[in-house]
Amino acid sequence: MNVRSPKSTPPSAALRKKSTTSKSTPKPIPKPTPKPPPKPNRCPCSPGDSTMQIVLASGNRGKLAELQSTLAPLGVELIAQGTLGVPEAEEPHHTFLENALAKARHASAHSGLPAIADDAGLCVDAFGGQPGVTTADYATRFGYPKSDANNVRALLEQMQGVEDRRASMVCTLVALRSATDPEPLVATGRVTGLITRTPVGDQGFGFDPVMFLPAFGKTFAELPTDVKNAHSHRGQAARTMLALIRERWLPGLP
Ligand SMILES: O=P(O)(O)OP(=O)(O)OP(=O)(O)OC[C@H]1O[C@@H](n2cnc3c(O)ncnc32)[C@H](O)[C@@H]1O
Numbered sequence: 001m002n003v004r005s006p007k008s009t010p011p012s013a014a015l016r017k018k019s020t021t022s023k024s025t026p027k028p029i030p031k032p033t034p035k036p037p038p039k040p041n042r043c044p045c046s047p048g049d050s051t052m053q054i055v056l057a058s059g060n061r062g063k064l065a066e067l068q069s070t071l072a073p074l075g076v077e078l079i080a081q082g083t084l085g086v087p088e089a090e091e092p093h094h095t096f097l098e099n100a101l102a103k104a105r106h107a108s109a110h111s112g113l114p115a116i117a118d119d120a121g122l123c124v125d126a127f128g129g130q131p132g133v134t135t136a137d138y139a140t141r142f143g144y145p146k147s148d149a150n151n152v153r154a155l156l157e158q159m160q161g162v163e164d165r166r167a168s169m170v171c172t173l174v175a176l177r178s179a180t181d182p183e184p185l186v187a188t189g190r191v192t193g194l195i196t197r198t199p200v201g202d203q204g205f206g207f208d209p210v211m212f213l214p215a216f217g218k219t220f221a222e223l224p225t226d227v228k229n230a231h232s233h234r235g236q237a238a239r240t241m242l243a244l245i246r247e248r249w250l251p252g253l254p
């Protein structure tokens with residue numbers, strides 16, 4: 001292409017040449033294409049996307065089912081971390097809050113999405129609140145492989161002869177917009193019951209078959225999921241979290 005330097009072609013000459021060309025071959029002026037209206041942005045965490053995605057920082061299917069059900073009214077897409085290839089996080093801390101924060105950060109860092117994590121556990125009065133944050137590995141302390149059934153078996157063995165059967169299930173939820181979010185949303189729930197002497201019921205997961213709720217005269221494992229959710233530690237925390245997310249992350253939406 002022959003490009004003339006500005007020095008050799010004065011601006012006036014260039015303009016004249018251009019106007020001559022346009023007279024001989026008139027070109028239609030293209031109409032500007034109207035831009036589509038911007039999609040409503042439901043969350044500052046996912047600009048331009050109308051459905052907010054949140055990674056659920058848990059590998060526990062029972063928790064996922066309960067949280068997905070209770071948080072459904074948010075209208076966000078909750079994606080289990082496993083489906084995004086996020087590996088399990090370390091849970092090295094002494095409190096549910098710190099472990100939930102660690103899990104949420106880990107999932108958000110790996111996925112690039114906002115995250116919700118759940119750290120839960122059983123706190124037995126006669127054991128000074130143990131096993132607490134180590135509940136998931138309880139069975140392994142006594143030489144059993146890690147599983148829900150072995151956790152229940154170990155607990156019942158350790159509580160043989162213990163008359164004070166009071167215990168609480170606790171749940172701490174943490175939500176982060178990003179791995180470095182300086183303002184995590186935190187919600188907790190707690191329910192108190194009595195540890196049975198044998199497992200009863202086949203619903204739920206974890207310690208549900210031995211968590212007896214005097215108000216119902218049943219264990220959690222005898223209650224349908226919606227009834228458990230309406231009264232459980234996780235259900236309480238999830239409803240509080242739902243309100244927090246609406247207020248802080250989705251302001252102005254119904
Ligand atoms: O850490 P993630 O991946 O979320 O899954 P996890 O099963 O390891 O969960 P936690 O670390 O919070 O450990 C909680 C333990 O308490 C049990 N648990 C949690 N919620 C429960 C519930 O609603 N009913 C009965 N047991 C529960 C659960 O089975 C675990 O053994």
Ligand SMILES: [Mg+2]
Binds near residue numbers: 091136
């Ligand atoms: Mg865990």
